[in-house]
Amino acid sequence: MAAEAAKDLSIQELEKEGQWWWIAEKKRSRRLDYLRKAVWKKGALGGNYAPGIKVDLEMPTLFTNMYNWWKYDPPMLRRAKALAHVLDNIGIFITDQAQLVGYFGSMPNTIAWRLDGASIVNEELYNEPGIMPEPEEESLKKVAELNSYWSGNTAVDKLARVLDPEDAVKFLSGAIGWGAPTSAYGYSGKDYEYIFAGRRGFLDIIEEIDANIEGAEDRTMGMPGPDILPLYERLQNWDAMKLILEAAIRYAGRYARLARTIAENFETDPKRKEELIRLAESCETVPAHAPQTFQQSLQYDHFIQIICRLEAHEGAWPARPDYYHWPMYDKDVNIEKNITGEEAMDLVGEFMIRAYEVGGFGPRWAREGLQGITGTWVWTLGGVNQDGSDACNDLTLAFLKAARLVRVSNPTFGFRWHPKVSDKIMREVFECIRHGLGYPSIRNDPLLIQNSMHWHGHPLEEARTWVHQACMSPCPTTKHGVQPMRMASATANCAKMVEYALHNGYDHVVQMQMGPRTGDARKYTDFEQLFSAWVQQMEWIMNTLVRTVNLGRFKDPEFYGRPFLSATYERAVESGLDAVSPVGERGNCWVTFFTWVENADSLAAVKKLVFDEKKYTMTQLMDALEANWEGCEKMRLDFVNGAPKWGNDDDYVDDLMIRCLREVARHSREMKCPCGNSWPALPENVSGNIHYASIVGALPNGRRLGDALYDGGISPGPGLDKNGPSAVLKSCGKIDHVGDGRAFLLNQRLSPTQMAGEKGYQLWKAYMRTWADLGLDHVQFNMVSDETLRAAQKDPEKYQEVIVRVAGYSAHFVDISRKTQDNIIQRTIQGI
Amino acid sequence: MATECKECKSFFPMNENPEKGDCVQRVVDPRQAYYKARPVDAGADASKCGTFSKK
Amino acid sequence: MKCTECGFEAPVQNFRYLYNARIDASISLRQCPQCQARLAVDELAGEATQKVGDGEAPWGKSAGIEGLAEDNAS
Numbered sequence: 001m002a003a004e005a006a007k008d009l010s011i012q013e014l015e016k017e018g019q020w021w022w023i024a025e026k027k028r029s030r031r032l033d034y035l036r037k038a039v040w041k042k043g044a045l046g047g048n049y050a051p052g053i054k055v056d057l058e059m060p061t062l063f064t065n066m067y068n069w070w071k072y073d074p075p076m077l078r079r080a081k082a083l084a085h086v087l088d089n090i091g092i093f094i095t096d097q098a099q100l101v102g103y104f105g106s107m108p109n110t111i112a113w114r115l116d117g118a119s120i121v122n123e124e125l126y127n128e129p130g131i132m133p134e135p136e137e138e139s140l141k142k143v144a145e146l147n148s149y150w151s152g153n154t155a156v157d158k159l160a161r162v163l164d165p166e167d168a169v170k171f172l173s174g175a176i177g178w179g180a181p182t183s184a185y186g187y188s189g190k191d192y193e194y195i196f197a198g199r200r201g202f203l204d205i206i207e208e209i210d211a212n213i214e215g216a217e218d219r220t221m222g223m224p225g226p227d228i229l230p231l232y233e234r235l236q237n238w239d240a241m242k243l244i245l246e247a248a249i250r251y252a253g254r255y256a257r258l259a260r261t262i263a264e265n266f267e268t269d270p271k272r273k274e275e276l277i278r279l280a281e282s283c284e285t286v287p288a289h290a291p292q293t294f295q296q297s298l299q300y301d302h303f304i305q306i307i308c309r310l311e312a313h314e315g316a317w318p319a320r321p322d323y324y325h326w327p328m329y330d331k332d333v334n335i336e337k338n339i340t341g342e343e344a345m346d347l348v349g350e351f352m353i354r355a356y357e358v359g360g361f362g363p364r365w366a367r368e369g370l371q372g373i374t375g376t377w378v379w380t381l382g383g384v385n386q387d388g389s390d391a392c393n394d395l396t397l398a399f400l401k402a403a404r405l406v407r408v409s410n411p412t413f414g415f416r417w418h419p420k421v422s423d424k425i426m427r428e429v430f431e432c433i434r435h436g437l438g439y440p441s442i443r444n445d446p447l448l449i450q451n452s453m454h455w456h457g458h459p460l461e462e463a464r465t466w467v468h469q470a471c472m473s474p475c476p477t478t479k480h481g482v483q484p485m486r487m488a489s490a491t492a493n494c495a496k497m498v499e500y501a502l503h504n505g506y507d508h509v510v511q512m513q514m515g516p517r518t519g520d521a522r523k524y525t526d527f528e529q530l531f532s533a534w535v536q537q538m539e540w541i542m543n544t545l546v547r548t549v550n551l552g553r554f555k556d557p558e559f560y561g562r563p564f565l566s567a568t569y570e571r572a573v574e575s576g577l578d579a580v581s582p583v584g585e586r587g588n589c590w591v592t593f594f595t596w597v598e599n600a601d602s603l604a605a606v607k608k609l610v611f612d613e614k615k616y617t618m619t620q621l622m623d624a625l626e627a628n629w630e631g632c633e634k635m636r637l638d639f640v641n642g643a644p645k646w647g648n649d650d651d652y653v654d655d656l657m658i659r660c661l662r663e664v665a666r667h668s669r670e671m672k673c674p675c676g677n678s679w680p681a682l683p684e685n686v687s688g689n690i691h692y693a694s695i696v697g698a699l700p701n702g703r704r705l706g707d708a709l710y711d712g713g714i715s716p717g718p719g720l721d722k723n724g725p726s727a728v729l730k731s732c733g734k735i736d737h738v739g740d741g742r743a744f745l746l747n748q749r750l751s752p753t754q755m756a757g758e759k760g761y762q763l764w765k766a767y768m769r770t771w772a773d774l775g776l777d778h779v780q781f782n783m784v785s786d787e788t789l790r791a792a793q794k795d796p797e798k799y800q801e802v803i804v805r806v807a808g809y810s811a812h813f814v815d816i817s818r819k820t821q822d823n824i825i826q827r828t829i830q831g832i
Numbered sequence: 833m834a835t836e837c838k839e840c841k842s843f844f845p846m847n848e849n850p851e852k853g854d855c856v857q858r859v860v861d862p863r864q865a866y867y868k869a870r871p872v873d874a875g876a877d878a879s880k881c882g883t884f885s886k887k
Numbered sequence: 888m889k890c891t892e893c894g895f896e897a898p899v900q901n902f903r904y905l906y907n908a909r910i911d912a913s914i915s916l917r918q919c920p921q922c923q924a925r926l927a928v929d930e931l932a933g934e935a936t937q938k939v940g941d942g943e944a945p946w947g948k949s950a951g952i953e954g955l956a957e958d959n960a961s
């Protein structure tokens with residue numbers, strides 16, 4: 001629908017048409033409308049950056065200059081000095097009408113470049129067309145200079161020198177894993193209990209650090225002995241933490257100064273002048289002190305997130321805003337009535353917009369795997385308090401409402417559902433889904449708390465603080481629970497398990513012997529031989545990824561180092577160790593399982609058609625797979641339609657799925673992380689199913705090289721779940737969502753027509769009851785019709801704001817590739 | 833004597849140290865309008881600055 | 888196989904295989920090596936059935952309650 005036509009329709013008429021994005025425009029305040037439209041979209045459109053997006057060269061230049069200057073300093077101190085130099089000198093800006101500030105580039109249209117992470121990423125940046133600031137030639141020269149400085153010195157370069165060469169080559173082939181084993185590109189949890197629940201400002205932390213320094217210095221001046229030896233390094237780390245906290249306070253002070261300068265010299269509107277003064281006061285209060293107002297609470301959180309992003313790439317955004325900002329919201333809106341609900345709504349909406357505008361340069365594989373967005377900012381809402389009572393509040397409602405007004409694809413929400421959640425809240429959750437946002441995803445809180453205790457031994461009260469560490473995995477926000485480095489590269493391309501089991505460990509796509517030689521599949525006479533090969537390949541893939549990541553984590557404080565993150569972690573402030581050091585962390589690792597369901601469907605097809613029914617021989621199957629099913633269409637269709645598929649409540653294939661998962665769970669308990677804890681699996685996909693389309697060869701489930709893989713987690717193949725939504729839930733309910741893995745993603749598509757009105761809500765609620773009764777831990781919904789999506793493909797300009805759920809994240813439909821779009825459209829619409 | 837930043841309309845000295853300050857500029861890009869700031873020294877050479885404007 | 892757009896004729900495997908969005912359907916997208924058109928191909932018959940433009944859906948509507956009825960979006 002064109003903007004002009006939409007303007008003439010009433011909200012009721014637009015609702016009837018499902019034109020949610022135009023409704024949002026009509027309903028939101030003028031400020032939110034301006035700020036939402038002011039955002040430069042940083043997510044790559046199907047892989048390419050939008051016109052006008054430029055890489056920011058200020059941060060890399062400032063950082064490198066100072067890093068080079070302090071070359072004799074130990075790692076954490078050296079990085080702290082370089083980062084402080086950035087905070088003191090990078091260009092800052094305040095957008096008109098903004099009440100919250102902080103961005104990690106020097107202009108709103110810039111993407112940040114993490115240049116000390118990996119040389120291969122730096123080389124990609126040099127070759128990326130269209131993103132160099134003008135004059136391009138000068139920028140390219142600058143980038144080349146910076147690249148040559150960092151070549152061989154980035155975190156990944158340093159790690160590659162200590163990795164086993166065979167592991168390194170296989171990992172870097174891109175066939176089995178995703179990501180980089182360094183906190184330069186990791187995801188860090190925030191120690192919200194220390195900062196927000198503990199009501200600490202940075203000056204309070206500096207006081208704690210000073211006391212620790214004093215104590216340690218007393219000891220280093222005292223009785224000689226081995227116990228004082230580690231203190232020398234820790235003293236330098238404490239210096240680094242203190243130095244960076246002071247720089248962060250100065251950084252906020254720069255915003256305060258700018259806000260006052262604008263108010264006193266440029267602004268003529270008295271209301272805006274007042275806002276700018278309030279903004280200045282906000283930045284003078286936080287992060288130096290604990291926040292006193294709702295605005296300051298949000299501003300504090302945002303400063304922490306932005307500075308963390310100036311320190312490392314941060315691919316996710318673990319947060320629980322309705323929980324940690326609730327005390328200040330309650331004070332300002334309910335108790336002292338300092339601001340109205342509408343004023344608070346403007347702040348909540350802007351808080352989401354400030355996160356939406358954040359974007360860093362990502363290599364092509366990351367852009368393809370996360371089409372349309374720059375990271376998975378999944379914020380956690382709802383859940384329980386540490387005593388088990390319902391934690392939902394007015395701010396939960398405000399976030400759910402604000403989401404429908406600003407309609408951003410990032411951040412999205414994961415909602416911690418539990419039986420005590422009120423109907424009022426559930427209705428708001430449903431409204432977001434009905435408005436086609438694709439979020440919140442619904443998480444089963446009691447079950448995931450149990451899961452956290454089962455896999456990682458988090459005590460009950462700590463487990464109850466959990467946030468989404470990335471798209472899916474719960475992680476506590478406590479001293480020993482918080483995770484500083486999400487193991488991004490422990491992400492397995494699981495379809496390779498069955499592919500390698502069939503090809504004797506050889507990868508025909510990257511043309512390399514990858515896994516162990518488990519035997520010539522043409523000679524298999526019994527399904528158990530194939531299954532045993534599958535187990536060996538599964539273990540090999542998991543081991544290779546985990547070994548690499550474990551080493552990356554262990555060496556990270558030496559090869560990278562995170563002074564700012566450490567300064568906000570209770571355990572690091574206390575010990576003087578880098579936050580990334582495994583010491584003091586309980587451990588919360590998981591292996592993300594991309595492209596998982598293909599294993600069960602493929603194994604079931606071989607078992608049925610080759611070994612049970614003997615309709616085809618292994619030789620015929622292998623010939624067809626090697627020909628990429630070319631010329632074997634009838635046989636291919638037999639492998640698709642003549643063998644049971646996951647998601648239809650058919651025990652034949654479902655039992656195989658459980659058998660595979662139990663083997664994985666057994667192995668997950670055998671492997672240990674650097675903290676000594678387990679490595680459970682977590683099936684989910686982002687848009688890795690598209691990225692791997694050209695990397696995974698033909699499979700016995702009927703898929704060809706080039707086809708998208710299934711949309712992920714434990715979601716059935718698009719169009720293959722033919723027995724309705726209850727059958728999908730029943731298949732998924734056969735999985736033990738506590739003991740079989742860390743979490744299991746389920747995508748479902750519902751009909752917007754069926755979900756309309758009160759009847760739609762009641763149907764959905766009944767569906768959710770079954771979902772909970774069957775013990776599933778996750779579900780997320782797409783509720784946009786074929787008609788809208790096809791029209792958006794045809795006329796993208798008119799459908800810029802249509803949002804869809806891709807996998808663990810949402811994206812604007814027009815920003816994802818045609819292949820991903822088709823994949824989403826072909827997902828079964830479930831009538832419930 | 834060469835022109836210095838302190839003579840420029842965009843220069844705003846810091847209260848605590850007038851030798852240092854911010855260069856504050858108004859920018860209107862295709863999507864939004866904003867004020868940006870970057871630190872400059874009061875005595876920095878402004879003779880080659882394309883956006884110098886006398887106070 | 889013959890391209891519905893430019894009439895180019897060659898064995899089906901000479902038309903670059905792009906993808907099949909519905910694994911259970913015998914329809915794939917392939918690209919004509921001569922005119923680069925994206926073609927819907929009936930893999931069983933080895934025939935190109937149509938050129939696929941933006942918003943066109945050779946696989947029909949999504950599976951599920953709305954069945955595989957004709958796409959009426961375009």
Ligand code: SF4
Binds near residue numbers: 842843878883
């Ligand atoms: S840098 Fe240029 S515009 Fe800025 S204060 Fe100096 S002379 Fe003025």
